[in-house]
Amino acid sequence: MDEVRERIASARAIAVLTGAGISADSGVPTFRGGGQASGLAGDWPGRGGIADPKARLLGNSSQDDATAPHGPPQMNTPLWRTHRAEELATPEAFARDPRLVWEWYDWRRSLIAAVRPNAGHDALVDLERYEHQRGGRFTLITQNVDGLHAEAGSRHLLELHGNIWTMRCTVCHAVSMDRRVPLPLTPHLPVCAGCGGLLRPHIVWFGESLDPAIIQSAVDAAVSCDLFLVIGTSGVVQPAASLASMAREAGAWVVEVNPERSASAAVHCWLAGRAAEILPRLLPDAWQAGGKGASDV
Numbered sequence: 001m002d003e004v005r006e007r008i009a010s011a012r013a014i015a016v017l018t019g020a021g022i023s024a025d026s027g028v029p030t031f032r033g034g035g036q037a038s039g040l041a042g043d044w045p046g047r048g049g050i051a052d053p054k055a056r057l058l059g060n061s062s063q064d065d066a067t068a069p070h071g072p073p074q075m076n077t078p079l080w081r082t083h084r085a086e087e088l089a090t091p092e093a094f095a096r097d098p099r100l101v102w103e104w105y106d107w108r109r110s111l112i113a114a115v116r117p118n119a120g121h122d123a124l125v126d127l128e129r130y131e132h133q134r135g136g137r138f139t140l141i142t143q144n145v146d147g148l149h150a151e152a153g154s155r156h157l158l159e160l161h162g163n164i165w166t167m168r169c170t171v172c173h174a175v176s177m178d179r180r181v182p183l184p185l186t187p188h189l190p191v192c193a194g195c196g197g198l199l200r201p202h203i204v205w206f207g208e209s210l211d212p213a214i215i216q217s218a219v220d221a222a223v224s225c226d227l228f229l230v231i232g233t234s235g236v237v238q239p240a241a242s243l244a245s246m247a248r249e250a251g252a253w254v255v256e257v258n259p260e261r262s263a264s265a266a267v268h269c270w271l272a273g274r275a276a277e278i279l280p281r282l283l284p285d286a287w288q289a290g291g292k293g294a295s296d297v
């Protein structure tokens with residue numbers, strides 16, 4: 001822990017990769033691993049069942065999101081029990097039955113709307129401020145679509161798999177944000193304010209490519225940082241899983257925060273524990289527990 005804090009204090013560029021584990025302490029279930037996902041995660045049915053098929057399907061051009069294929073028992077209606085995420089989060093499913101896909105996303109949005117960022121998200125906001133105050137660079141790369149990093153206040157954020165609060169026009173491709181819960185889906189599905197085309201979730205679905213500019217920015221951040229933090233990800237889904245290796249090969253020191261060892265072999269240091277407990281302790285003393293000695297970024 002002390003060495004990591006020293007590395008943070010001396011880093012000129014920090015890059016961070018987060019996965020479902022950082023949102024576990026907010027009550028969003030992870031896909032894999034036995035970490036202490038406080039709140040609802042342990043109670044939700046379907047943990048694990050959805051993960052492996054997705055991992056198989058996800059190559060470097062096929063992604064979806066990190067939050068939703070599980071639901072609390074009372075909301076796991078027969079409709080959703082009979083549809084797996086990889087059956088709904090595809091362009092083919094949307095083309096076949098856009099209403100079904102929208103209803104599923106509306107249900108997922110309502111789950112995420114009920115949770116809040118935790119101390120782990122907050123610590124990364126503080127780390128960004130700290131690094132900027134020192135004139136350093138900070139990039140937060142996340143696989144999560146729950147929007148909790150942005151809600152916490154992270155600024156330089158790369159959402160690899162998209163964001164569940166955004167929509168994209170299937171005709172003119174304009175992207176818009178809509179945080180309404182529930183979404184009005186009747187009598188008509190959401191349409192583009194500009195051209196009237198059908199809107200879809202602005203999420204990277206199975207079989208779709210990541211935004212090349214976003215993944216390139218993530219790679220650039222990984223290979224140009226001197227400290228790379230890997231937080232709450234099992235490290236099995238590409239291309240995110242390769243970022244730690246890229247960072248290490250380029251000379252970065254790589255730290256993992258996770259209750260369990262992940263699949264990443266690139267780690268120099270493993271801090272075993274929950275993100276919400278570990279991350280606040282990585283900041284210099286003056287920045288811990290509300291003693292932030294800095295103005296906003």
Ligand code: OAD
Pocket residue numbers: 018019020021022024025030031032033034035036037038051054055058062063064065066067143144161231232233234235236237257258259260261262273274275276
């Ligand atoms: P996973 O569910 O694969 O991994 C979650 C990781 O978080 C595991 O390694 C856990 O040990 C760890 N963990 C659990 N609780 C934690 C806590 N409180 N603090 C820190 N770590 C904790 O999630 P991802 O690696 O994000 O993709 O999954 C990557 C992608 O696989 C997701 O974006 C999603 C999924 O299929 C798509 O949906 C495309």
